[in-house]
Amino acid sequence: MKPLTVCSCMFTVWIIQQALAVVTIQAQTCTKPTGGSNMVLSDAYIGQDTFPDGQQVSFKCSVGYTRARGSTRITCNAGRWSQLNMKCQPKICGFPGEIENGQFDISEGISFGATVTAICNTGYFLVGNQRRMCLDSGWSYRVPVCEVVKCGPPPPIINGGPESPPEEEYKYGDVVLYHCFKDFTMIGPKSISCSESGKFEPSPPQCIKVLCETPSVENGYRSGGGPPPYKYRSYVTFGCNPGYQLEGEASLTCGIDSTWSPTEPTCEVVKCGSPPKITDGEPESPTKNYKYGDVVVYHCFKDFTMIGPISISCSESGKFEPSPPQCLKVCPIPSVTNGYIRWGSSPPYKYRSSITLQCEPQYHLKGAATLTCGKYGTWSADYPTCEAPGCTKPTGESNMVLSDDYIDRDTFSHGVNVFFKCSIGYTSAGGSSIITCNFGRWSELFLKCEPKSCGPPGGIVNGQFDLSEGISFGATVTAICNTGYVLVGSGERTCFDSGWSGRVPVCEVVKCGPPPPITNGGPESPPEEEYKYGDVVLYHCSENFTMIGSQSIKCSASGFFEPSPPQCIKVCAKPSVKNGHRSGGDPAPYKYRSNVSLACNTGYQLKGAPRLTCGIDRTWSADYPTCEVVKCGPPPPITNGGPESPPEEEYKYGDVVLYHCSENFTVNGTQSIKCSESGKFEPSPPQCIKVLCKTPSVENGYRSGGGPPPYKYRSYVTFGCNPGYQLEGEASLTCGIDSTWSPTEPSCEVVKCGPPPPITNGGPETPLAEEYTYGDVVVYHCSENFTVNGSQSIKCSESGKFEPSPPQCLKVLCKTPSVKNGFISGGDPPPYKYRSNISLACDTGYQLKGEANLTCGIDSTWSPTEPSCEAKSCGPPGEIVNGQFDLSEGISFGATVTAICNPGYILVGTSERNCLDSGWSDRVPVCEAKSCGPPGEIVNGQFDLSEGISFGATVTAICNPGYILVGTSERNCLDSGWSDRVPVCEAKSCGNPGEIVNGQLDLSEGISFGATVTAICNPGYILVGSAERNCLDSGWSGRVPVCVGK
Structure with missing residues (x-):
């Protein structure tokens, strides 16, 4: 019975396990999943609410969207769906189409759901739907059209009209130009244009008849503005002749009422008061009132001399100019060649005036240096003289001698020239051979003498000559062979008068014997019996042997191989210690029993054995030691200061600590200390000292x-x-x-300056002071009939010298200029001194040739040269198209020219023009041709009438867009009428609109201008692109569409 009990228990356990399994399976089902935005569950799973563990489902993108990336499938796993990685993005409709004279606003993009708006350019209006939407199937509606805005005929104006015959219709931007009839002035804009509103803007101009009379001002002249006739807004400006001043406004403007505004000005004569009085003299015939140009002449009383101008005149400024003269008893200004007045009284020199004369530097005075003016205007002694010192015999440089003409002379006078020549065997290398005796010293001798040259000594193959001594007469050159070559022949050549001595030597290459053998190795290539200089022999070692020494040897310039050949031995590896180095011992290669001593770099300490020995097995006796960095403790403190950064407990070798002092304390010593290799900070820290x-x-x-x-x-x-x-x-x-x-x-x-420099025929206006300091000014004046040339005043400058240079006193008088048919119109009155200015003008009917303004120059001549007055020329009277002027009377003032038209033309305007002072009278007349009338009508086109419809004009036929001309494009207006017949405008053909694979084009409307062809795809294909193409003036619109399989 016991076995039965065991079986029953096992069955019970199996029943419980099965029940638990059922419960677990029921808990692992999934509910209906939901995807992300713009996606839905595939149709196969729409009716299902629960899904068993392990089942897969798929998603698809919503209408108008397409998959961008990621898997479409997810899986039910233990009651949860796996992550959905699919992303959906809106479909792109592509470019919405081209709009001639406009464009689409694509600010919302060109993806599904976006709307684009058509916008026409300025002057164009939209025909068709303004908006297109991106649908799942593409763009909605057709591409609209932008048509140009049009205006009617331009508005007419009185006394004028458009320059070209008006048309019935104008497009946006077309411009119409207006003109006024003869003697009428345009008020307002000359042109109007067809605006985007369909009207001409701005308002057209007005044509008003406005003429003002020619204005004139007595004693004045027209200084600006145009010539007559004077129309509306014409202007003139007036100026007054010299000696007259303007009363009123200088500028006048012709008003709309044909009168000048403001009223015409007047030119009133300039007046001066009574002339100034002088001591010991008076005017010869004084009056009370003087006007511009009146002259006052002075004279001195008996025994007095006049200093200054004899006459003054009433100037255009209303004052007498120049300043009146003085009447004095004076001595003449002394003149000493190479000398000057050093100090004393300033001119004019009166009784008892005293002066001291001095010679120019390097001249010696002979005679009395000081002169005194006597009571009768004579000096106390004759004028002294200034003489220059002479020179002794000159000597030249080596390789040159004095010319034979001067060998026997020992002394030479100031200003004498002498000549040098080169010694025998030498030739001149440039520079002047002349020197001059100048105040006891000879001028610098620039003559250079050089030895004759033998030229290059010759070329040496594989060598060269040492030319350090040059290649001139007497020089020796030495032959030097290049490294690896030996000299054959004489090594020196000398430059003689006949050329180089000897022959050019030869440099032959050095040679070496066979290379030396080595143990446990040998040359890489079989050795040869002989090697030339520079040949290289490479060695290699036998297996298990290392090469010590140079791998290669070379045949040297000595005829032996260098360096010594390498050795092939067994060695220990070269030891390596980070932050350390080999401090002693045997050099590499390291053989058996070789020793090396190792040490650390500065700031590091050794850990391990400092000495290693290479063993019999070619390994070192111990491991390599290590080098560790040295460390310091905290930095020492200081009074009234401390470290700039908070101190640390430990510092490494090389770390730097910077100190600073408290306010009003200064660092005394080194501001920074460093952690040294001894483990202490060095140097000592600084002190903080209070210093102000x-x-x-x-x-x-x-x-x-x-x-x-x-x-x-x-x-x-x-x-x-x-x-x-x-x-x-x-x-x-x-x-x-x-x-x-x-x-x-x-x-x-x-800063202080010395006394001011003296000048000839003049001097300082005030007596000389004992001392001049920075900023003091000295003013100079000139004697009678002399004029200041340069700055009249000098100043003590910051450099301790007077600046600028003092002036010169020059005697200058220019003659009164005489110009035939002309006159002096203004400027300074006579006498004409240096820098006097005058203005010249011509009589009526004459014009000035040359400069009108003259200046009296330093050489007593006028500058520029005096002009001339020539009869005015009016110039060519103008060009007459299809006619000419009869110029038999000339084109000068008073002449008359007559207009004559060519046969077939008639004159419009005045036939005669007179040459006046202001130019030609009237306007140039016109020769107009007969009119041929309208040239005819062209269906779908028109004639270009820009040349008019008169005799000689050509009109050109122009077809409307989309049409081509058949017949003669031009018609000429002849004497008998228009040439040829009216041409015809026929519609253009756009030709083949293209082929569509898997489709065809509907050509039922033809392929001429204005026709539309429609694309049709075969069954199973869809159209990508615009379905319609229009035949335009430029050809087919858009591109050929494509038929793609569904």
Whole structure:
């Protein structure tokens, strides 16, 4: 019975396991899944609500969307769906189409659901649907059209009209130009244009008849504006003749009422008061009132001399010019060649005036230096003379001698020239051979003599000559062979008078014997019996041997191989220690019993054996040691300061600590310390010392450098002086450890000048002072009949010299110019001195040739040269198209020319033009041809009438867009009428619109201008692209569409 019990228990356990399995399976089913946005469950699973464990389902994108990436399937796993990685993106409809004269606004994009808006360019309006939407099947509606805005005929105007015959219709942007009839003036814009509103803008102009009379001003002239006739808004400007001043407005404008505005001005004569009085003299015939140009002549009383101009005149400024003369008893200004007045009284020289004469530098005075003016206007002694010193015999440089003409002379006078020549065997290399005796000294001799040249000594193959001594007469050149070559022949050549000595030597190559053998190795290639200089032999070692030495040897210039050949031995590896190096022992290669000593780099300490020995097995006696970095403790503290950063407990070798001082304390010593290889900070830390210097100042100076206060230890300042002052002392000061400046503060002293330089025929206006300082001014004046040339005043400058150079006193008088048919119209009155200015003008009917304004020059001549007055020429009277003028009377003032038209043309306007002072009268007439009338009508086209419809004009036929011309394109207006017949405009053909694979085009409307062809795909294919193409003037619109399989 026991076995039965066991079986029953096992059956019970099996029943319980099956029940648990059923419960687990029921808990692992999944509910209906939901996808992301823009996607739905595939149709096969729409009606299912629960899904068993392990079942897969698929998703698809919603209408208008397409899969971008990721799997479409998910799996039910233990009651949860796996992650769905599929992404859906909107379909792209592509470009919405081309709009001629417009475009689509695609700011919403070109994807499913987006809307694009058609926008026409300015001057165009939309025909068709303005919006297109991107649907699942593509863009909705057709591409709209932008048609141009049109205007009607332009508005007419009175007394004028359009320049070209008006048309019935104008397009946006077309411009119409207006003109006014003869003697009428245009008011307003000359052109109007067809605007986007379909109307012409702005309003057309008006044509008004406006003419003002020619204005005139007595004693004045027209200075600006155009010639007559004067129309609306014409202007003229007036100026007054010299000596007259303008009363009223200078500029007039022709108004709309044919009158000038404002009223015409007047030119009133300039007036001066009574002439100035002078001492010891008076005017010859004085009156009370003087006007412009009146002259006052002065005379001096008996025994007095006039200083200054004899006459003055009433100038255009209303004052007498120049200043009146003085009447004085004077001595003449002394003239000494190569000398000048050093000091004394200034001219004019009166009784008891005293002067001292001095010679120019390097001249010697002979005679009395000081002269005194006597009571009768004569000097106390004759004028002294100034003579120049002579020279002794000159000597030249080596290789040159004095010319034979001067060998026997020992002394030479000032200004004498002498000549040098080159010695025998030498030739001139340039430079003047002449020197001049100048005040006891000879001028510099520029003559250079050089030896004759032998030319190049010859070329040496594989060598060259040493030309360090040159290639001139007497030089020796040495032959030097290139490295690896030996000399055969004489090594030196000397430059003689006949050329180089000897022959050019030869350089032959050096040769070596066979290369030396080595143990446990040998040359890589079989050795040869002989090698040339530069040949290289490479060695190799046998197996298990290492090469010590150079792998290659070379045949050297000595005829032996260098360096020594390598050795082939067994060695230990080269030891390597990071942050360390080999400090001693045997050099590599490391053989048996070789020793090496190792040490650490600065700032590191050795851990391990410092010495290694190469064993018999070619390994080192111990492991390589290591190098560890040296460390320091915290940095030492200081009083009134400390480290710039918080101190740390430990620092490594090379770490730097910077110190700073508290406010008003200065670092004394090194500002930084460093952790050294000894494990201590070096050098000692700095001290903080309290140092402040007072702010320094310098009178008449300024601080030019250095920092601002407060000034601590070692602060510095630099000073400069104001203009006109110079520094006495050191410019730079430094704040010392004792709070004082070093060196002492400088001072700025005023700059001083010596006495002003004298001038001939003039001098300073005031007596000379004992001393002149910076900024003092000295004014010069000239004697009678002399004029100042240059700056009349000089100033003591900051350099301690007077600047600019003093003036010269020049005697200048120009003659009164005489111009035939002309007159002096303004400027300075006579007499005409240096820099006097005058203006010349011509009589009526004459014109000036040359410059009108003249200036009296330093050479007493007028500059530029005097002009001439020639009869005015009116120039060519104008061109007459299809006619000409009869010029038999000429084209000068007073002549009359007559207009004559060619046969077949008639004159419109005045036939005669007169040459007036202001130019030709009237306007150029016109020769107009007969009119041929309209050239005819062209269906779907028109004629270009830009040349008009008169005799000689050509009209061109132009077809409308989409049409081509059949017949003659041009018709000419002949005497008998229009040539040829009216041509015809026929519609253009666009040709074959293209082939469609898997489809065809509907050509029922034809292929001419205006026709539309429609694309039709075969069954099972869909159209991609625009279905329609239009025949335009430029050809077929759009591109050929494509038929793609569904």
